[in-house]
Amino acid sequence: MLLEVTENHTYYGKSHILQGVSLAVDQGETVTLLGRNGVGKSTILKSIGGLVHPRRGSITFKGQNILGMRPYKICRLGIGYIPEERRIFPKLTVRQNLLVGIKPRYKVDNPWTIDRVYDFFPKLRERDGQRGGNLSGGEQQMLTIGRTLMGNPELILVDEPTEGLAPLLVDMVVHILKSVNQEGVAVLLVEHAMDVALELAKRTYVVSKGRVVFNGTCDELLANEEVKRKYLEV
Numbered sequence: 395m396l397l398e399v400t401e402n403h404t405y406y407g408k409s410h411i412l413q414g415v416s417l418a419v420d421q422g423e424t425v426t427l428l429g430r431n432g433v434g435k436s437t438i439l440k441s442i443g444g445l446v447h448p449r450r451g452s453i454t455f456k457g458q459n460i461l462g463m464r465p466y467k468i469c470r471l472g473i474g475y476i477p478e479e480r481r482i483f484p485k486l487t488v489r490q491n492l493l494v495g496i497k498p499r500y501k502v503d504n505p506w507t508i509d510r511v512y513d514f515f516p517k518l519r520e521r522d523g524q525r526g527g528n529l530s531g532g533e534q535q536m537l538t539i540g541r542t543l544m545g546n547p548e549l550i551l552v553d554e555p556t557e558g559l560a561p562l563l564v565d566m567v568v569h570i571l572k573s574v575n576q577e578g579v580a581v582l583l584v585e586h587a588m589d590v591a592l593e594l595a596k597r598t599y600v601v602s603k604g605r606v607v608f609n610g611t612c613d614e615l616l617a618n619e620e621v622k623r624k625y626l627e628v
């Protein structure tokens with residue numbers, strides 16, 4: 395497995411948020427995390443990305459322990475984190491925003507370049523010299539993903555990328571994540587919309603109150619009325 399999270403316990407102060415979460419992502423795989431509001435989905439991604447440090451458990455990436463590491467180190471190892479709030483630099487141009495994403499990493503085959511990102515997102519090429527803050531919501535989402543790719547990740551953690559986007563843009567983000575995955579990048583995706591999650595992933599975890607309550611293929615989830623009724627809004 396590329397990423398292995400085992401019996402993870404994460405706290406915010408005294409609040410015990412993740413209560414023994416275990417999950418895994420294989421090389422080149424797309425996996426989704428589903429669950430209602432406030433169950434700990436974002437906290438799982440933050441724990442992997444090193445933004446919060448679990449008190450117990452283990453997290454390994456390519457066999458190496460990453461628990462307790464600083465976010466920039468985790469990023470250099472090949473994990474890109476795309477938070478819910480799109481963090482582009484509004485005053486920098488599109489090109490400058492992409493340059494910010496370059497990370498020193500060892501031995502990468504076929505590294506991402508600005509040109510390769512622009513081939514991937516032709517809309518961004520058209521916007522090359524414009525300020526990030528002037529882009530539409532969908533273009534900003536492309537820029538965030540493009541900047542993350544510039545760090546040559548092997549795994550990206552994506553938190554609700556379709557949140558607040560119009561249906562057409564949701565389709566675009568789905569298409570982008572599919573294409574990124576086809577380039578060999580593994581994706582761990584938090585998604586509210588079950589149809590989006592199921593379209594992208596073969597495997598899914600359902601989270602409730604800081605625990606994984608279902609782990610299986612999307613077909614198994616679709617067939618499991620109890621899990622859907624109890625833990626998802628359907």
Ligand SMILES: Nc1ncnc2c1ncn2[C@@H]1O[C@H](COP(=O)(O)OP(=O)(O)OP(=O)(O)O)[C@@H](O)[C@H]1O
Nearest residue numbers: 406407409411429430431432433434435436437438
């Ligand atoms: N920085 C923080 N300090 C204290 N409590 C927090 C903090 N961040 C999140 N929480 C709490 O931890 C719990 C899990 O939050 P988290 O953001 O991981 O949930 P989520 O599943 O991503 O929810 P949503 O679907 O709303 O994004 C919630 O009860 C939330 O209020």
Ligand SMILES: [Mg+2]
Nearest residue numbers: 435436437478
């Ligand atoms: Mg969240």
